[in-house]
Amino acid sequence: MSADHAMSKPSQTGQQTGQHTGSQTEQQHGLSEKGLKAGSVGLIGAVVIGISCIAPAYTLTAALGPTVAEVGVQLPAIFLVGFVPMLLVAFGYRELNNAMPDAGTSFTWASRAFGPWIGWMGGWGLIAATIIVLSNLAAVAVDFFYLMLAQIFGNPELADLTTNLPLNIATTLVFIALACWISYRGMETTKTVQYVLVGFQLLVLAWFSVSAFSHVANGTAFDATAISPDWFNPFAVGSFSAFAAGVSLSIFIYWGWDVTLTMNEETKNPEKTPGRAATITVLVIVIIYMTVALATLSYAGVGDTGLGAGNPENQGSIFAVLAGPVMGPFAILMSLAILSSSAASLQSTFVSPARTLLSMGHYRALPQKFGRISPTYKSPSYATIASAVAAAAFYVITRTTSENALWDTITALGMMICFYYGITALACVWFFRAEAFSGARAFFFKFLAPLLGGVILLVMFVKTAYDSMDPAYGSGSSIGGVGLVFILGMGVILLGVVLMLVMAKLRPEFFRGQVLTRGH
Amino acid sequence: MRYVVGYSANARGHDAVNLAVSLALGRGASLDLVLVVPEVQQSGHALAPKAGFENLLTEQAQEWLDQALALVPSSVPAQAHIRSHDSDAHALIEAAEELGADMLIIGATSTGLFKRFTIGSVASALLHASPVPVALAPHGYHRQEALTRISCGLGTRAGAEKLLEFALGMAANRDVPLRVVSLLALDGDAADSADAAREYAAKCLADALAAGGPAVPGEAKAEVPGEAKTEAQVEAKTEIVVAHGRSIEEAVDRLDWEDGEVLLIGSSRLAKGRSIFLGSTAGRILRALPVPMIVVPSDYELKHLNHSASSDTPREAQQ
Numbered sequence: 001m002s003a004d005h006a007m008s009k010p011s012q013t014g015q016q017t018g019q020h021t022g023s024q025t026e027q028q029h030g031l032s033e034k035g036l037k038a039g040s041v042g043l044i045g046a047v048v049i050g051i052s053c054i055a056p057a058y059t060l061t062a063a064l065g066p067t068v069a070e071v072g073v074q075l076p077a078i079f080l081v082g083f084v085p086m087l088l089v090a091f092g093y094r095e096l097n098n099a100m101p102d103a104g105t106s107f108t109w110a111s112r113a114f115g116p117w118i119g120w121m122g123g124w125g126l127i128a129a130t131i132i133v134l135s136n137l138a139a140v141a142v143d144f145f146y147l148m149l150a151q152i153f154g155n156p157e158l159a160d161l162t163t164n165l166p167l168n169i170a171t172t173l174v175f176i177a178l179a180c181w182i183s184y185r186g187m188e189t190t191k192t193v194q195y196v197l198v199g200f201q202l203l204v205l206a207w208f209s210v211s212a213f214s215h216v217a218n219g220t221a222f223d224a225t226a227i228s229p230d231w232f233n234p235f236a237v238g239s240f241s242a243f244a245a246g247v248s249l250s251i252f253i254y255w256g257w258d259v260t261l262t263m264n265e266e267t268k269n270p271e272k273t274p275g276r277a278a279t280i281t282v283l284v285i286v287i288i289y290m291t292v293a294l295a296t297l298s299y300a301g302v303g304d305t306g307l308g309a310g311n312p313e314n315q316g317s318i319f320a321v322l323a324g325p326v327m328g329p330f331a332i333l334m335s336l337a338i339l340s341s342s343a344a345s346l347q348s349t350f351v352s353p354a355r356t357l358l359s360m361g362h363y364r365a366l367p368q369k370f371g372r373i374s375p376t377y378k379s380p381s382y383a384t385i386a387s388a389v390a391a392a393a394f395y396v397i398t399r400t401t402s403e404n405a406l407w408d409t410i411t412a413l414g415m416m417i418c419f420y421y422g423i424t425a426l427a428c429v430w431f432f433r434a435e436a437f438s439g440a441r442a443f444f445f446k447f448l449a450p451l452l453g454g455v456i457l458l459v460m461f462v463k464t465a466y467d468s469m470d471p472a473y474g475s476g477s478s479i480g481g482v483g484l485v486f487i488l489g490m491g492v493i494l495l496g497v498v499l500m501l502v503m504a505k506l507r508p509e510f511f512r513g514q515v516l517t518r519g520h
Numbered sequence: 521m522r523y524v525v526g527y528s529a530n531a532r533g534h535d536a537v538n539l540a541v542s543l544a545l546g547r548g549a550s551l552d553l554v555l556v557v558p559e560v561q562q563s564g565h566a567l568a569p570k571a572g573f574e575n576l577l578t579e580q581a582q583e584w585l586d587q588a589l590a591l592v593p594s595s596v597p598a599q600a601h602i603r604s605h606d607s608d609a610h611a612l613i614e615a616a617e618e619l620g621a622d623m624l625i626i627g628a629t630s631t632g633l634f635k636r637f638t639i640g641s642v643a644s645a646l647l648h649a650s651p652v653p654v655a656l657a658p659h660g661y662h663r664q665e666a667l668t669r670i671s672c673g674l675g676t677r678a679g680a681e682k683l684l685e686f687a688l689g690m691a692a693n694r695d696v697p698l699r700v701v702s703l704l705a706l707d708g709d710a711a712d713s714a715d716a717a718r719e720y721a722a723k724c725l726a727d728a729l730a731a732g733g734p735a736v737p738g739e740a741k742a743e744v745p746g747e748a749k750t751e752a753q754v755e756a757k758t759e760i761v762v763a764h765g766r767s768i769e770e771a772v773d774r775l776d777w778e779d780g781e782v783l784l785i786g787s788s789r790l791a792k793g794r795s796i797f798l799g800s801t802a803g804r805i806l807r808a809l810p811v812p813m814i815v816v817p818s819d820y821e822l823k824h825l826n827h828s829a830s831s832d833t834p835r836e837a838q839q
Contacts, residue, residue, distance in 0.1 A: 103572030186558055355573050362576055373580045375529035378557050 041267045045191070046260055046277030047284065052194050053256030054281075056288050057201040057319075057334075058342040062140055062410050063253050064296060065315035066474070069407075071246040072302045072310065073225075075293045077234040078243070082250020083286065085456040089421045090258040090278075092428030092450025097262045099431075104359030106424040111516045113427035116365070117500070119516070122427065123360055124496035125420025130353040131387060132413045132492075133255075134346060135395035138175040139406055141342040142168060143317050145175075148335035159320075169399055173392050175346065180388035183350035186379040197340055202284070204337040205292055208319070211326045212295035222325065223301030223308060227294055244463035248414035251457070253289065255417055257282060299326060312475065316406030350387060357383035365510045366503065402484050404475035411464075411474045412488040418461035419493070425454030431519075465489060521549035523655075524621040526612045526642065528555065529584035532627030535657035537591045538664050539812050540625040542780070543655060545666040546694035550597040552619050553588050555581050556611040557604050578602060593664065609645035616652050623814070628656040628806075647787075647815060655782070655814045656806070668780030671699045673805065674721050683786040684728035686816055688758075690784070697757040700725055701783070703771040703805065704764035714762045721760045768801055769808035782812045 041049070064075070071078045102108040107123025143162050150159035162168050189197075215221040230236050237243045260278040267273035300322060302310040307325060314321045323334035358380040361370025374381035398405040428450040429436070436447035468486035471478030479487055504511040525540040527533045540551050560574045585600035592598040605611035616624050628643045646654050672687035674680050684700070691698035702717040765771035785802050806813055 101572055103576055105572070108572070358576060359572060371576075373577065375533070375584065378577060378581075 041263060041273070043267075043273055043277055043280070046263055046267055046273055047280050048195055048198050049263070050257060050260035050277060050281035051198045051202075051284060052189075052341075052344070053259045053348075054254065054285055055201070055256070055341045055345045056285060057205060057337045058137065058140055058345060059253045059255075060205070060289065060292055061317045061319040061338055062136060062406065063249050064293065065309065065318040066407050066410050067246055067249045068297075068302055068309040069312070069315055070242045070249065071237045073228075073231050073297055074234065074237045074246075075231070075297060076290055077232045078237070078246035078250050079253065079289050079293060080232070080286070081234045082247050083254055083282065085247065085453045085460075086251055086254040086257065087282075088449040088453025089425045089457065090261050090453075091445045092425045092453065093258050094261040095432065095446050095450075096424070096428050102359065103355040104363065105356065106420050106427070107356055107360055107365070108363070108516065109431065110423050110427040111363075111365075112518060113431040114423075115518055116511045116513055116516065118423065118427075120360075120365055120500045120503075120511075121493075121496055122420050122423040123356055123365070124500070125416055125423065125493070127353045127356050127387075128492045128496065129413060129416040129420060130349060130356075131390045131394055132409055132416060134176065134179075134349055134353070134387065134391035135172075135398070136406060136409045136413065137342045137346040137349060138172045138179070138391070139168075139395060139399075139409075140317055141175055141339055141346060142171045143320055143406075144335045144339040144342070145171070147320055148332060148339055151332040151335060165399065169396055172395055172399075175343070176388055176392050176395070179343070179346040179350055180384060182347050183354065184374065184377060184379055184381065184384045186374075186377040188351075189344055189348060193344070197344055201337050201341050202288065204333050205288055207330065208323065208327060208334060209291045209295035211328075211330075212299040212322075215326060216298045221299045222306060223299075223303055225298050225301045227298055231294075231297070241463065241467045244460045245411070245414075245467065247456075248418045248460045248464050249410065251417050251421065251460075252410065252414045254282075254285070257285065296322065312404065312407075315475065316404050350384060353387040353390075354380040354384040357386060363510060363515045364507050365515075367506070398488065401479065402475060402477040404477070407475040408477060408485050408488065411468070411485045412492075415461055415464050415468070415485070415489045416492065418457040418464070422454045422458035422461060425450040425457065429454065521547055522619055522621045523549050523551050523623045523625055524612060524616045524619060525551055525553045526556070526608065526624065526626040526646075527553045527585070527588050528627075529587065531659070532657075533588065534591065535627035535659065535661040536625050537588055538661050539627075539655055539657035541592055541596055541664045542667060542812075543623070543625065543782075544596045545664075546696070549622070551592060551599070552615065552621065553585060553592075553598060553600045554612060554615045555585050555588070555600070555602050556608045557581050557602060559604050559606050607645065608642040609649060612642075612646060613650055616650070621652060623653045623655055624650055625655040625657065627661070628658060651817060653814050653816045655812055657812050658810065661812060663779055665780060667694055667696055667782060669697050669699060669778050670694070671701050671777075671781055671783045671811075673783055673785045673802075674700055674702050674724060680724050680786065681728045682818075683784065683816055684724055687784045688728055691757070697759070700758065700760045701775065702760070702762045703768055703775075704762065705766065705768045705771060706764045714764060717762045718760055721762070725758065725760065768804045772805055772808040777809075777811045779811075782814055783809060784814050784816060786816055787818045 067078060068075055096109045097105070100109060100112065104111075104123060106126045107119055109119075110122030111119025113119075146162040147159045149161075150156050162171075212221070216224045234243070237246065257278070260281050261274055263274050263277070267277070296309055296318065300307045300309045302308060304310040304312065307314070307322060309318065319334050319338060323331035327334060357366060357370045358373070360366040361368060361372070361383065369382045370380075370386065372382045373379065394409075395405070398409055402408045429447055432442070432446035435442050437443060465486060467473060468483045468489065471481055471483050473483035474485040477484035509515055521544075523540055523544060525536050527536060537551075537553070543549065544551055557577050560577065581602045582600075585602065589598055589600055601615065603611040603615055605614070612624055612626070615621070624646060626643055626646065643654075643656060670687060670691045672684060674684070687698055687700075700721050702714075702721050704713055704717055706713055761775065763771040763775045765774055783805070785805065787802075802815070
């Protein structure tokens, strides 16, 4: 039972009616009871939510290039292998979410399992990852915004505006500010809009693949490459470094999928829907990823010149380069699909760091003002704005120091996701250690799967971090002879450590374990 | 009687509570403070599960409602409710219907920099859909005493009797004077128009008194009127005022308004069935008005009185 809850509970609420008075179960859990609603999401709805959280069009354009740069033609293999640790960790995530539903997720769970210090860093990892993805989403949206303008007005020069540094930064900041404002106002994408966006993305990606394959068949492809079984063999990847880097990138492409597993209460059939939705979502996603990956490789090859998927120029955003040659005049649909999906994701992703920061403020792991909720819009107010400022700052720093900001942020992001997912998975193992051997189901979902997933991810994290010290890593940007990706990734984590120490000085209650208690 | 108060923990919410207290004091009504929180959806990001945020939101909402209840004096019974809905207006209307409320009270806005009333989105949505009268508190309303006078804005169109009956009932029940107000925007022939308006208002008033006088059900359901106050007494406390200016706003400005006064106004012709729609003139009155305004749905009385003439609906206060 947290001291905080006892204090902030209303002392005299008159005759509180309404369904929200779940304070009894609090005694056992240390976490407030959730206000459950009758299920309203059906199978298709859950799948749509899952796919829209992944935002495949955006994810592919951002991650395909960097992954090819690491693993070459073994791209399909890595995309398949990358799903395994994601799946293992997601099982643990689901168990934790069922046992302790909380807005702080990784932060709260790691605090309950390992105590305040690791918990704080787990929360920091989550926040850092979402802040980084916010800045990347905004940047990709801006790229395609200018590309679409160029396509609309038939003036290719407009697309080059995005390479104008001050203009690019200014536009990106505007996008971030707009998304922040929408999120602050508590507005959410409606179901209909979500269905349309998801359908449109899938349609355009399918169109892209079909066009690419027909170019290959007609002999008009840039660098027609025959598909070989070797592409599906993960062991054909040159080195463990490349493998680790590839896997940490492909964690990113499935990031968001775990939402389908955690949607228990709101589905119409909580017994079956989440599992089925998760399966269908991942099938749809894998099919789309495989098709697009094969289409891209067959059409463009992995060469490092021209349209080749291995060309460093193309890494940041592969569809910006390929959509035109492949889809001809219809490339504007690709721009529209990516712009709309990354803009929608940008806005919805704001919710995530904001709620984690809110939760950390609430549990006194951050200054009180992070726990503020806007009286007018009933959204996390201070936390949302803080997230926007952080994302903007991160973007400005990367953009001005990196030769290819998009590429380097995605690589750093993959690393950060491995970091906090790893911590979360191990938190699951440790938190449930007493029940781990109570049955086959518990053994697998609460122990084996998260243990394997967590260890794999942390190994990937350490390996990628170590390799990224090489100045040639990623896009090849470096500061003082150390790779920029390492500086970004480690810098963010170190910043977290510093802030944690400052917080421990300012508000020691949380760090003494007085707010969130360990164990059951 | 129950009044539903749309509360939010900002200046707007305070305005609403104050007005609700003022209205309740004269009638012994009880208040239901309703705080609407958005339905948290899982449609956002995978890393932002709804469950935990809902808890924090509910906890915060209860804290806010505690503060709100503390604003209500002990002489007025009050309850607090948390409603979860994506639309504040919908949730308030649902609450009003469920609780059998006789009025909805909200703060109109907190951002009227130059004009006292700039209708917020919730208020505007309510004014389009509420089946019960909606009271709008102006920005910075801080009075917590019973009303001292009731004004009723009258248009020149036919059908104002229903509104007047409601106003008469309200004034009688609260034992305060009624002022029938005709607002005219004129350029030239002021005197003639004013006379015509005054005549019309007098005729309407006479009709309304004849039709039911103080025994108007809308406000008087729980009362046993008639015996206590004779028509003459009510009539004696009623005056008719014609105000004119180059614009409606100027006409409103020229009238004197008591601190403890409210203006009653009928909803527009555009209103469908039992719901409110604020006409453009009423909207302009609202912007210039220094006192609270209560907008009454077009056939609010009809549901009690069983009149057959459907064309006989009150219309917006001014042409």
